[in-house]
Amino acid sequence: MWPFAAAQLRVFFCLLYPANIISLWWAVGSPLVMDPNSICRKAKRLAGRQAELCQTQPEIVSEVAKGARLGIRECQHQFRFRKWNCTTHKKYFSKILQQDIRETAFVSAVTSAGVLYTVSQACSMGELLQCGCERTLNRVPLPRSPTPGTEATAWEWGGCGDDVEFGYAKSKQFMDAERKQGQNDIKSLINLHNNEAGRLIIKNYMRTVCKCHGLSGSCAVKTCWKKMPHFREVGDRLLDRFNGAFKVMGGNDGKTLIPVGHNIKQPDKQDLIYSAESPDFCLPNRRTGSPGTRGRVCNGTALDVSGCDLLCCGRGHREETVSFQENCQCRFHWCCVVQCRQCAVRKELSICM
Incomplete structure (x- = not known):
């Protein structure tokens, strides 16, 4: 037990x-x-x-x-x-x-x-x-x-x-x-x-x-x-x-x-x-509880633990563009409401292979 x-x-x-x-x-x-x-x-x-x-x-x-x-x-x-x-x-x-x-x-x-x-x-x-x-x-x-x-x-x-x-x-x-x-x-x-x-x-x-x-x-x-x-x-x-x-x-x-x-x-x-x-946590392994790092977002320019070289365990990474909506051009209206527009945002992400 x-x-x-x-x-x-x-x-x-x-x-x-x-x-x-x-x-x-x-x-x-x-x-x-x-x-x-x-x-x-x-x-x-x-x-x-x-x-x-x-x-x-x-x-x-x-x-x-x-x-x-x-x-x-x-x-x-x-x-x-x-x-x-x-x-x-x-x-x-x-x-x-x-x-x-x-x-x-x-x-x-x-x-x-x-x-x-x-x-x-x-x-x-x-x-x-x-x-x-x-x-x-x-x-x-x-x-x-x-x-x-x-x-x-x-x-x-x-x-x-x-x-x-x-x-x-x-x-x-x-x-x-x-x-x-x-x-x-x-x-x-x-x-x-x-x-x-x-x-x-x-x-x-x-x-x-x-x-x-x-x-x-x-x-x-x-x-x-x-x-x-x-x-x-x-x-x-x-x-x-x-x-x-x-x-x-x-x-x-x-x-x-x-x-x-x-x-x-x-x-x-x-x-x-x-x-x-x-365990090194690089690859999925249910016995050790490692989910692996494939598909994780990494930082292509960082040299610390978040950098793609370390996080992707040498497997490399791919660049991917994602689009999403976020609040923008927010204005305060008396009293007391904040109104925002929804703006489309595109962002480049580095994804572990």
Whole structure:
């Protein structure tokens, strides 16, 4: 039986496409194909802590599903120019999730981060009864920060900070369920590490947002609170970690992971890790989950991963002209309508052979 780590991600894959529940069941090989509204009705097939969450806080499970979608959308953005473009095609995605490769590490991390993000955001927006704004009672007030030639400005914590501790706990509860099943195999250890890396990319990069208070627009007092980084920034940081991911192997004790290679430092908690090399993704291969790159749009002048030489794997490319309609000559009419014409546009595209 596959480790629960892969099964968990297959659940999230299915949450992305609730309309195709029946047709996707066989593709992912799991009875957990369901939408957020029905996932809790199958709680007996989930791990203990997940079943508990379903039974007692189903509204949080809905935010978990939103986090899954957010994570996959960010994955598709970050990999849009790569040979593997984070496709969720039913023939390929589940095969990717069964492997301990770099790509799966990124999916685990960005999905775990997405769950933390949506749950924390729902707390701040007052959409969940179990949580709200971040508590600031125990915070040490910020010091006065005088600017040369001006009076000191008083700082104090206030506003509505994001309660990432609550989001972190719920992401951990749902994503790390295999920990409670006593699994210490390398797949589970890698998955747990990458889940945590995704959460820490949010937790360790919180930003401070401030608002001025005072007469006539002065800034005699500032109220500050902590907000999560924009999720695009989370994706960018995780892509950097993907590019520098560590290959590991299991230690003799079955509980540790050891970096492969000489003079390799131990990965830290925010690094992504994997144990198997990725397929080249050049040709379709249902066994490895590779859809191939034939028919992909490439950049004929770029020298990076989006360039035709790399993306087309040396097979060459063809030029193709496409025509489409887009808005043009838009005008604003008082009040308050924008009217546009539809203009025909022709564009030259480079397509992988």
